[in-house]
Amino acid sequence: MEVDPKRFLDDLHKLRAFGASGVGKGVVRPAFSQADIAARKWLCERFAQAGLQVEVDPMGNVFGLAEGRSLLLGSHSDSQPEGGWLDGALGVIAALEVARCCDGISVVSFQDEEGRFGGLTGSSVWSGYTAQEDVDKTVDYQGLSLLEARRQIADMVTGPVSPEHFKGFIELHIEQGLTLHAAGEQIGVVTDIVGTREVEVTFEGQQNHAGTTQMHLRKDAVQGMVAYISALNERFRNVVTPTTVWTTGHVTVHPNASSIVPGKVSFSVQWRDADADRLRRMETIVRETAQDIADQAGLATRIGPMWQLEPTPMDNALRAALEGAAATVAPDAWRKMPSGALHDATNVARLMPVAMLFVPSIDGVSHAFDEDTAERDLVAGLQVLAKAAHALTGKV
């Protein structure tokens, strides 16, 4: 049985109505908001209408189970405080449409992917990576704890859902980047969810009068940062690939006054890549360059503790099915690519084989009301997901 693009798009717009912002197609549907809870109840109905057995676990993850061991498809239906209509929602509604047409397909909408209470909270607890009792203490910006928030869905909860139901997991998601849009392509088959490293680098020099301190006698921390970031760009060149990224997004200057030679600057250096070995080589460059610049400029340097997330490779068999389907649906308009963002698939990978596919984000925009994707690309994503699911379940 074929998927129905019109029914799929209709359902996507119906889900959008829960928390519609009234600004473009944007939504305001954070985890455990009234709009989110209403949307989850609507999903329960839709899953049941598709012949799936509805289960809601204590975190609010909503499952529609096929009979027997099945392939799980899905994503999340909560949004950023000011979010787009497709981030998460696309993967849930596409999974529902595939489940309608293909036996052996279960569906999930994870809860709080967007991190009102941390980040990827629903899939993190479900995968056993974080304990419910620990994360229950987390409070949102208004001081509400997750434990209190979960009371609002107590009537929906059916109980824990065993990962043993599932053979694997595939998540369709918008890219949230510019790669596919800029290349005019329709589909990205994810090779890995990249790993991330982040440190805070500090340079300390000598705070001084910006009028009376000659240039050659200065120990200027901002000039140290400028030399460091330039050197890092240069030295990374021999190590990186076109998909490696690095960012200095946070900068603090002390005392931050225009007439004072800055004595201290701290700034973030974050780098992401799918290859753990490359991440290690970049770390060496980050550390050695800081020392080299400090030595040259007469500054002191220190590097804070490193925050790290390991790369998650996608499962070969699931990936092959997606690649085969992409080559059929969108010949010459698809590519293999890493995911630079984290997704629920990162957590699910602790339990079972996972894979992901992307459709383009117009102008790369996401986490904003004007997030969007061309309808033909949404449908292409649905079709690739459906073909891969058919191939993997063997039940065309």
Next chain:
Amino acid sequence: MEVDPKRFLDDLHKLRAFGASGVGKGVVRPAFSQADIAARKWLCERFAQAGLQVEVDPMGNVFGLAEGRSLLLGSHSDSQPEGGWLDGALGVIAALEVARCCDGISVVSFQDEEGRFGGLTGSSVWSGYTAQEDVDKTVDYQGLSLLEARRQIADMVTGPVSPEHFKGFIELHIEQGLTLHAAGEQIGVVTDIVGTREVEVTFEGQQNHAGTTQMHLRKDAVQGMVAYISALNERFRNVVTPTTVWTTGHVTVHPNASSIVPGKVSFSVQWRDADADRLRRMETIVRETAQDIADQAGLATRIGPMWQLEPTPMDNALRAALEGAAATVAPDAWRKMPSGALHDATNVARLMPVAMLFVPSIDGVSHAFDEDTAERDLVAGLQVLAKAAHALTGKV
């Protein structure tokens, strides 16, 4: 009659006792504080004992007048909220000691050089550069207005003091920089008080996800700033002299988050030099480089209004007297140099010929409790001032 180094140092330490911080030799003697007012009363006594006619103008500037038209020496006796013992005080006490030994010398301690109510406030009003009624509305960080502060010295005020009393002004001051200390020299004869230009440069790019946005698709404002400051350093090389300085001391990044490609950065660019033409050529580089970098990096740029202070050249005759005296007192241990900091002499130059001389600051430290100068350098400064005063008044 010769100056008396011991009496001079004794008086310097007596002035230090007003507002002594108890931390090293530091003082807490901001304008119109109890310590400042008490110090001014003590100065009045000292000036009178030296045979000078004491006058206090409505701003609290304290004058000790010689008979007839005279050469004015002095500086200021107010301090930073946490200040050193020599900043300003040295010039006042050295002037007093010279006046004791040399006819035709008047002395001044200007009020609020350190800017509780603006900056160089006393000399600014005295020179007519700012109107008393305008600056009277200025409030300090505690909300006290200058008008209210001035009420505390109402009993001291004798009335306005005409600039017609004076033929010229010489200010001895600590350097507050590293130049003399680093060179092991004792005296700096100031050529010019440098001019200052300052603008805020903004680069605007595209705020984006630091994981999903490939490097070649980014419009990263911080990377723009890094390229800009590097290019500025490079392009200034053909224009500057060893005494030219430029500084980026204030930086604001938006949204300033480590996982977001920064969409906007604003930062100060300040440059100082004694030559107005060089300041203009640097301005051209500041503006052209911003546009070049913006074009290369796909960023937008804008440059805010320029704040500017013109350079103040020192008077040739007064300078020549200081240079002659320096060559006698400290042969091979003096230099001509610009003043990178503003001083009361900048304002007094609106009324009469002015000149300045510097003694070293140990490690270049100033505006801090541990500001200090070797005693032999303090005495050398006194002796150069005395010799120049004798030569200029012709009354040895």
